[in-house]
Amino acid sequence: MQIETDPNNTITLKVALISLFNKQKLPKYVKLTSEQKKIGLFRTFPNLTNRKTLNFSTNGSITKYLSFSTKLYPAKYGNKIEEYIALNTYFESVCIEYLKKICGTDLDEKKCSFSKKKVNEILSSLESTLLKNQKENQKYLICEQITVIDLIWWCSLYAIFSEQGLFLKAPEDKKEIIKNYSNLYEWFQGLFSTDKNLTQLLKQSLEYAKFDTTGDDFLYDYINRLVLFGHCEKPKYQLTEKPEKTVYITTPIYYVNGVPHIGHIFTTLLGDILYRWHKLRNIPVKYLTGTDEHGIKIQQTAAKLKITPKQLADQNSSSFKKSFKDFNITYDRFIRTTDEDHEEMVVKVWKKLDQAGLIYKGKFEGWYSVGDETYVVDRDIEITSDKDGNEIRISKESGHVLKWTTEENYLFKLSEFQEPLLNWFEKNPKVISPSFRQKEIVDFVKGGLNDLSISRTAVSWGIPVPDDPNHTIYVWIDALTNYLTYAGIPEEVKERGEMPLFPPEYQLMGKDILKFHSVYWPAFLMAMGLPLPKKIIAHGWWTKDKKKISKSLGNAFEISEVVEKFGLDPLRYFLFRESTLGADGDYSENAMTSRLNNDLADTFGNLVIRSTSQSLNPKRCVPEIDMDSFTKEDNALISMLNDLRGVTDHFILNCQFNKALTEIFDLIKACNKYVVEQKPWVYKKSKKDEDQKRLSIILYTIIEVVRVVGTLLLPFMPETCERLLNQLGVKPELWNVDSCVFGLRKAGEPFSQDTSILFKKYEPNKVYKKKNPKKKK
Numbered sequence: 001m002q003i004e005t006d007p008n009n010t011i012t013l014k015v016a017l018i019s020l021f022n023k024q025k026l027p028k029y030v031k032l033t034s035e036q037k038k039i040g041l042f043r044t045f046p047n048l049t050n051r052k053t054l055n056f057s058t059n060g061s062i063t064k065y066l067s068f069s070t071k072l073y074p075a076k077y078g079n080k081i082e083e084y085i086a087l088n089t090y091f092e093s094v095c096i097e098y099l100k101k102i103c104g105t106d107l108d109e110k111k112c113s114f115s116k117k118k119v120n121e122i123l124s125s126l127e128s129t130l131l132k133n134q135k136e137n138q139k140y141l142i143c144e145q146i147t148v149i150d151l152i153w154w155c156s157l158y159a160i161f162s163e164q165g166l167f168l169k170a171p172e173d174k175k176e177i178i179k180n181y182s183n184l185y186e187w188f189q190g191l192f193s194t195d196k197n198l199t200q201l202l203k204q205s206l207e208y209a210k211f212d213t214t215g216d217d218f219l220y221d222y223i224n225r226l227v228l229f230g231h232c233e234k235p236k237y238q239l240t241e242k243p244e245k246t247v248y249i250t251t252p253i254y255y256v257n258g259v260p261h262i263g264h265i266f267t268t269l270l271g272d273i274l275y276r277w278h279k280l281r282n283i284p285v286k287y288l289t290g291t292d293e294h295g296i297k298i299q300q301t302a303a304k305l306k307i308t309p310k311q312l313a314d315q316n317s318s319s320f321k322k323s324f325k326d327f328n329i330t331y332d333r334f335i336r337t338t339d340e341d342h343e344e345m346v347v348k349v350w351k352k353l354d355q356a357g358l359i360y361k362g363k364f365e366g367w368y369s370v371g372d373e374t375y376v377v378d379r380d381i382e383i384t385s386d387k388d389g390n391e392i393r394i395s396k397e398s399g400h401v402l403k404w405t406t407e408e409n410y411l412f413k414l415s416e417f418q419e420p421l422l423n424w425f426e427k428n429p430k431v432i433s434p435s436f437r438q439k440e441i442v443d444f445v446k447g448g449l450n451d452l453s454i455s456r457t458a459v460s461w462g463i464p465v466p467d468d469p470n471h472t473i474y475v476w477i478d479a480l481t482n483y484l485t486y487a488g489i490p491e492e493v494k495e496r497g498e499m500p501l502f503p504p505e506y507q508l509m510g511k512d513i514l515k516f517h518s519v520y521w522p523a524f525l526m527a528m529g530l531p532l533p534k535k536i537i538a539h540g541w542w543t544k545d546k547k548k549i550s551k552s553l554g555n556a557f558e559i560s561e562v563v564e565k566f567g568l569d570p571l572r573y574f575l576f577r578e579s580t581l582g583a584d585g586d587y588s589e590n591a592m593t594s595r596l597n598n599d600l601a602d603t604f605g606n607l608v609i610r611s612t613s614q615s616l617n618p619k620r621c622v623p624e625i626d627m628d629s630f631t632k633e634d635n636a637l638i639s640m641l642n643d644l645r646g647v648t649d650h651f652i653l654n655c656q657f658n659k660a661l662t663e664i665f666d667l668i669k670a671c672n673k674y675v676v677e678q679k680p681w682v683y684k685k686s687k688k689d690e691d692q693k694r695l696s697i698i699l700y701t702i703i704e705v706v707r708v709v710g711t712l713l714l715p716f717m718p719e720t721c722e723r724l725l726n727q728l729g730v731k732p733e734l735w736n737v738d739s740c741v742f743g744l745r746k747a748g749e750p751f752s753q754d755t756s757i758l759f760k761k762y763e764p765n766k767v768y769k770k771k772n773p774k775k776k777k
Helices: 011-023 033-036 061-074 083-103 116-135 148-154 171-180 182-210 217-228 262-280 296-305 308-324 340-355 415-426 435-446 475-480 483-487 490-495 512-527 557-565 567-579 589-612 632-653 658-678 681-686 689-712 717-727
Strands: 248-257 285-292 331-335 360-368 373-375 381-383 391-395 401-413 468-473 506-510 536-540 540-544 585-587
Touching: 033 512, 116 182, 148 381, 171 182, 217 557, 248 262, 248 483, 262 285, 262 308, 262 506, 262 536, 262 540, 262 567, 262 632, 285 308, 285 475, 285 483, 296 308, 308 557, 340 360, 340 475, 340 512, 360 415, 391 401, 401 468, 401 512, 415 435, 435 512, 475 483, 475 512, 506 512, 506 689, 512 536, 512 658, 540 567, 557 567, 557 589, 567 589, 567 658, 567 717, 585 589, 589 658, 589 689, 632 689, 658 689, 689 717
Parallel strands: 248 285, 248 506, 285 331, 506 536, 540 585
Antiparallel strands: 360 373, 360 401, 381 391
16 A cells, blocks of 8 residues: 655645645645546645634644543543544644644644534534435545545544544543444544554654655654654664765855844754764864854945954954854854955956857846845846835845945846746755755746846955945855855866865755745856855754844843853754754743753753662663673663664754754653663662673663763863763763774773763753852951
8 A cells, every 4th residue: 555645755645735825726836647647636624714723633632621521531541642632633733833834923723623513523523425425435534545635534533433532521422423423433443453554654754754855753652652652663774874975064155234243153063063063973074163254244334443344354254253162063164255365356247258159238227225235137026015114115025124226237137047047946856955946946047037236336344346446345255155166166176186175065054044045056156167065054943932033022042141051062953852844943931941950950960870870870881791691671771872873874964963863862861761760779778699790781782872872962062072071081082983882891980080960950040149259257
């Protein structure tokens, strides 16, 4: 039996959910056989009214009901409650997330619920659909085969039909529901039991979704629950082969008209983690970041401050360097557009484009954004009013006010690159991550490309156009060329007998500048006959307490204050555990406290204490063990440990850092569970030789788990994990991914004398009083 998926690995469940709630037909790109087309797979779903209150259960009622049922029927519900809650939590969050996309961001989650009456309306609608299908010899909701739609509805109805059901108060109620919805109940039971179709299909569809490099985070969470309840196993990954050339990682260069904020730090930390990971794998790697220092904003701000543009650039560029140092960010070069070699490379790029016949002088007019330093096309402009009621135009992307500008400029023939760019995207369907961003860019390019203004006469602070000093080279040729400045033009590098560094394997940026890097930049490179980037990664923005970060709202994200309160490594961990590439991340003190106290201090920190505890291991060293004495439970944990480096490598290389961290912490949780079940303290009290040998096996296993997770977490929390590995006495030659396998520690290797805890819990309500110095007598 085949699951319905599309050829481009798009997440079918997501498509189905959107179709379902939006009352649309499934999109045409779902791959169908001719037979499936004949039987009408694109039938419209049951008509569900009042979309703004759609959900499958009253918000919070499942937890309350199950808590009550557990007390009422302990034998029946005692071992089921977690699974019920897990399934409902997943689908409730999915519904709310996609309803927001369909209904708008003003959707109130608390009102996103159904009454019992509404649930019965939906059940009746599904019952009618199945009854109609049966008359057409169709067993399932939309055709004669099980599809993803059946799986979605099955999981949605799980809490209603399973055991006593969501709204059932007595066994008689179950008879009534079976009577009223007999076809639906039969369909539900059939999916669950017949040839284990449901389990098999869930395994196929959800594993497929999770481990695709553009996998959906909701589905990733859901398959972890399936694994937890024994429905399927996690796929295993080998370490990727080491590349032949040096890996090249870049961030955008940051504009120095202001101080660094969370967006700058986050992008640069993305690169830092990738950089550290490649080094941890002993893969040659180079990492470039820096500052963009030319342009009209610098010119105007410097004039207001009565200093030169270069002085302002020096001052603000230094603040970026300091921030990166404060965040323990490492790189190979911090480039500045005022660097001499960069200015030389910009002139070289200009001449290459000019020699290719792609630059001409002309009159250019349009709506210009000073804040973005770019002209904005009509389709990206919104007409609105200012506070005085005057009509203004703003950029849909950034919200910056636009000004009509007319000037004589040099232009680049971007319009000639529409088809080459579309061909590139078609041949490289995953060059932009996340995948929906690539679709946005493809749609933008399909909408037509205008020639691009690449010089200004109103700006004196910049690199002069060759042979025409009245013009300065405009920001995007100047700024984007920095990636070539550091790497060098490949052919020239080869002539020097060196291995070319260009093109970048990873170009990292915020979503707001994706267009410039995925349209203008590739077009410039194509024009010069240079290779194109391998991966362009665009992450979301950060909000605070679910609100846009803004000084006017009084919710500025003061990074230094957060670090002072919670610590640097906990914040680094939080930023990548709480965020995904496709969505905006949100910071709140409650969430930060939870991650520090629960994940780091309790889950991870307690395991470290258990592994080094003098009460269990008085000698505080690696115990001697018999490698042939492992039990089934030992081997299960060891197998999980040995698989972890491949899975972590897979997710990090695809910039899905939250999933990598989830996998690592799954092993930590499994090890904590292992400790509780194996009860090493019981063996410690025994004087029997076999019990002492068993204690050594348990301790050795725990120590190895801590060593491996400590190593794999080095890119995320470098300072803390270095301290951990030193506490364990791990030799530096084992501080690499290749050594993240079980059994490399030798008996008798001592721990260090440092027994300090790794993570201190944060207590929000605790008042820390300063000690008054004692007065001298």
